[in-house]
Amino acid sequence: MSTGDIVLEVENLSVTFATESGPLQAVRDVSFTLRAGETLALVGESGSGKSVTSLAIMRLTPPAPLVTLAGSVLFTGADGERRDLLALDLDGMRAVRGNEISMIFQEPMTSLNPVHRIGDQIAEAITFHERVSNRVALARAAELLDKVGIPDARRRLSAYPHHLSGGMRQRVMIAMALACNPRVLIADEPTTALDVTVQAQILELMKELQQATGMAVIFVTHNLGVVAEVADRVMVMYAGAIVEKGGVVPVMTRPLMPYTQGLLHSVPRLDPESLGRDTLEAIPGSVPDPLSLPPGCSFAPRCRHVRPACEAAVPALEAADDDHDVRCRRWRKLAEAGA
Amino acid sequence: MSDQMAPAATAPEIPLVEVRELRQWFPVGGGLLRKHDMLRAVDDVSFTIAKGEVLGLVGESGSGKSTLGRAILRMTQPTGGQILFDGRDLTKLGRRALRPLRPRMQFIFQDPFASLNPRMTVRQIVGAPLVIQRPELNAAARDARIAEVLGTVGLSMQYAGRYPHEFSGGQRQRIGIARALILEPGFLVADEPVSALDVSIQAQIVNLLIEVRRKLGVAMLFISHDLAVVGHLCDRVAVMYLGRIVEIAPTRALFRQPRHPYTEALFSAVPVPDPTVRRDRIILRGDVPSPLKPPSGCAFRGRCRYALPECAAAIPLLRQVEGGHWKRCIRDDLVLGRPGKRGAVEEM
Numbered sequence: 059m060s061t062g063d064i065v066l067e068v069e070n071l072s073v074t075f076a077t078e079s080g081p082l083q084a085v086r087d088v089s090f091t092l093r094a095g096e097t098l099a100l101v102g103e104s105g106s107g108k109s110v111t112s113l114a115i116m117r118l119t120p121p122a123p124l125v126t127l128a129g130s131v132l133f134t135g136a137d138g139e140r141r142d143l144l145a146l147d148l149d150g151m152r153a154v155r156g157n158e159i160s161m162i163f164q165e166p167m168t169s170l171n172p173v174h175r176i177g178d179q180i181a182e183a184i185t186f187h188e189r190v191s192n193r194v195a196l197a198r199a200a201e202l203l204d205k206v207g208i209p210d211a212r213r214r215l216s217a218y219p220h221h222l223s224g225g226m227r228q229r230v231m232i233a234m235a236l237a238c239n240p241r242v243l244i245a246d247e248p249t250t251a252l253d254v255t256v257q258a259q260i261l262e263l264m265k266e267l268q269q270a271t272g273m274a275v276i277f278v279t280h281n282l283g284v285v286a287e288v289a290d291r292v293m294v295m296y297a298g299a300i301v302e303k304g305g306v307v308p309v310m311t312r313p314l315m316p317y318t319q320g321l322l323h324s325v326p327r328l329d330p331e332s333l334g335r336d337t338l339e340a341i342p343g344s345v346p347d348p349l350s351l352p353p354g355c356s357f358a359p360r361c362r363h364v365r366p367a368c369e370a371a372v373p374a375l376e377a378a379d380d381d382h383d384v385r386c387r388r389w390r391k392l393a394e395a396g397a
Numbered sequence: 398m399s400d401q402m403a404p405a406a407t408a409p410e411i412p413l414v415e416v417r418e419l420r421q422w423f424p425v426g427g428g429l430l431r432k433h434d435m436l437r438a439v440d441d442v443s444f445t446i447a448k449g450e451v452l453g454l455v456g457e458s459g460s461g462k463s464t465l466g467r468a469i470l471r472m473t474q475p476t477g478g479q480i481l482f483d484g485r486d487l488t489k490l491g492r493r494a495l496r497p498l499r500p501r502m503q504f505i506f507q508d509p510f511a512s513l514n515p516r517m518t519v520r521q522i523v524g525a526p527l528v529i530q531r532p533e534l535n536a537a538a539r540d541a542r543i544a545e546v547l548g549t550v551g552l553s554m555q556y557a558g559r560y561p562h563e564f565s566g567g568q569r570q571r572i573g574i575a576r577a578l579i580l581e582p583g584f585l586v587a588d589e590p591v592s593a594l595d596v597s598i599q600a601q602i603v604n605l606l607i608e609v610r611r612k613l614g615v616a617m618l619f620i621s622h623d624l625a626v627v628g629h630l631c632d633r634v635a636v637m638y639l640g641r642i643v644e645i646a647p648t649r650a651l652f653r654q655p656r657h658p659y660t661e662a663l664f665s666a667v668p669v670p671d672p673t674v675r676r677d678r679i680i681l682r683g684d685v686p687s688p689l690k691p692p693s694g695c696a697f698r699g700r701c702r703y704a705l706p707e708c709a710a711a712i713p714l715l716r717q718v719e720g721g722h723w724k725r726c727i728r729d730d731l732v733l734g735r736p737g738k739r740g741a742v743e744e745m
Binding site for chain 1: 566567568595597603604652667669670671680
């Protein structure tokens with residue numbers, strides 16, 4: 059897929075929650091860029107900080123002093139102007155959110171308002187950002203519903219969310235997110251609650267819409283199959299930090315970080331040859347407590363290649379190749395041994 | 398009601414569980430003067446599970462797979478049909494008569510957060526079945542058994558005094574499995590036991606279940622929407638669509654050569670974690686039809702790319718097409734795509 063100009067530059071983003079047991083750093087020093095037309099997959103397990111990262115970009119984390127954001131999120135709007143979203147005031151952010159950057163969530167059930175007709179909910183997103191009449195907004199809502207593949211769109215405007223299936227609700231969410239032609243769409247596990255056949259429909263729809271609009275997509279997911287399907291680039295997070303990042307093919311076919319390798323190996327495969335009652339290669343243990351992270355590499359306690367040096371200091375994110383970064387002290391050794 | 402002559406896919410040995418033409422219908426809507434509709438959540442389902450065998454049950458939400466799992470353990474009163482457990486028909490037994498059979502069949506739940514009482518310690522949760530079923534055991538004997546079963550699931554007795562919130566999702570699922578195993582059941586129904594877990598943890602629990610069946614020889618109905626997990630764990634697989642089994646076969650046979658168009662589409666929809674493979678995906682249009690108003694004939698025909706006018710005529714029979722491989726589809730001229738391969742139609 060051809061990619062264009064940089065629309066989003068996240069630099070040294072950190073998100074810290076104030077908890078009773080002290081500050082909890084949910085996201086640590088995350089930097090990445092996103093280009094127009096590109097899909098960046100944000101992969102990780104629960105507690106990896108992938109959702110918090112996307113919420114922080116949208117400035118949807120709870121306000122300070124509960125949550126402190128550090129770093130910068132530089133967004134280039136349709137007007138060509140570059141702004142730091144973390145420095146915008148609430149009104150400035152509201153003008154961007156849902157307009158130039160929008161978001162869809164995992165649960166289409168709970169993200170739609172159950173007591174409003176879906177047409178009105180989509181139209182509201184339009185009238186909030188543009189000075190158009192309600193009638194015009196509703197007509198646009200019908201067009202959007204049609205675009206996301208909802209049959210009989212005009213009549214469906216007056217449907218309530220509970221009239222629709224899970225897949226149809228997610229289509230409505232996408233229609234709403236696209237209402238103002240965003241430059242960036244953040245999709246947080248948009249297909250996780252859906253059946254595989256419906257997931258396939260939604261992924262196809264998102265691909266089509268992206269090709270038509272040229273928007274950039276940040277796709278947050280834990281499903282590596284979905285990553286392989288949608289992503290141009292991948293960013294793997296573990297315990298709040300990026301541990302590997304790069305193009306989807308190098309990261310998924312030649313992963314350098316033991317955690318990424320472990321994740322890929324622990325997924326059971328579908329092809330008949332790999333069936334059988336052999337055990338899966340699970341990663342032992344579980345993610346560390348974010349309040350007491352290990353002093354060195356946060357994956358060290360679960361890593362089978364661990365050396366004492368790994369536990370001494372947090373390794374840096376190194377460039378292993380063009381567009382392939384890895385946070386592992388031993389990646390060179392391991393790559394040689396594996397090759 | 399029956400549209401099949403023999404129980405589907407008979408296992409080689411004498412079955413531990415034999416389900417015959419099971420129906421679980423629920424009345425929906427209706428009122429004082431209005432007749433209610435019947436939701437046929439499970440309709441005319443037959444299969445067997447041998448001792449020590451693991452049967453996978455796959456299907457999408459609303460296919461009736463969970464309802465079936467609950468009905469088999471008599472958590473509900475089936476509308477019709479028989480459930481023979483070791484030769485005894487569970488549908489004929491009341492609460493009291495079922496009680497002595499309960500220890501032999503247990504349930505593992507999907508959500509390790511909702512299925513453990515937050516006010517009970519691990520010792521109380523795991524030991525509860527013993528308190529009910531084996532009241533003659535004293536506390537020391539109970540503790541010994543709790544320690545043993547916790548060991549089986551990879552936890553130690555030092556956790557016995559802790560509460561569920563002190564554990565991660567994977568550890569909680571281990572506690573749930575320990576509770577299911579403590580009475581040494583011969584049969585487990587596991588309803589999506591790994592769906593709520595992270596990928597790396599999911600593999601741990603799948604491995605644990607593989608080990609449990611190896612060590613204890615327990616038979617299992619493994620309900621899941623994840624075909625890859627089912628393929629890894631199960632001896633045979635049944636595919637459900639709208640309350641009925643549409644295909645049932647030994648795992649390898651099903652994965653090598655699916656015979657029902659729905660199974661093909663299901664396989665095709667699973668994203669494969671390899672970015673270098675670009676497949677021609679079969680995208681099913683629309684949603685699963687409402688079980689309140691199922692289409693005439695084959696329930697899948699509205700979404701099936703191979704549907705013929707004849708498909709609307711009658712509900713297809715579940716027919717054996719090969720040893721142990723049964724399908725509910727009238728078309729025998731199809732060569733369907735297997736996972737990872739492209740689908741192709743060969744007209745004969």
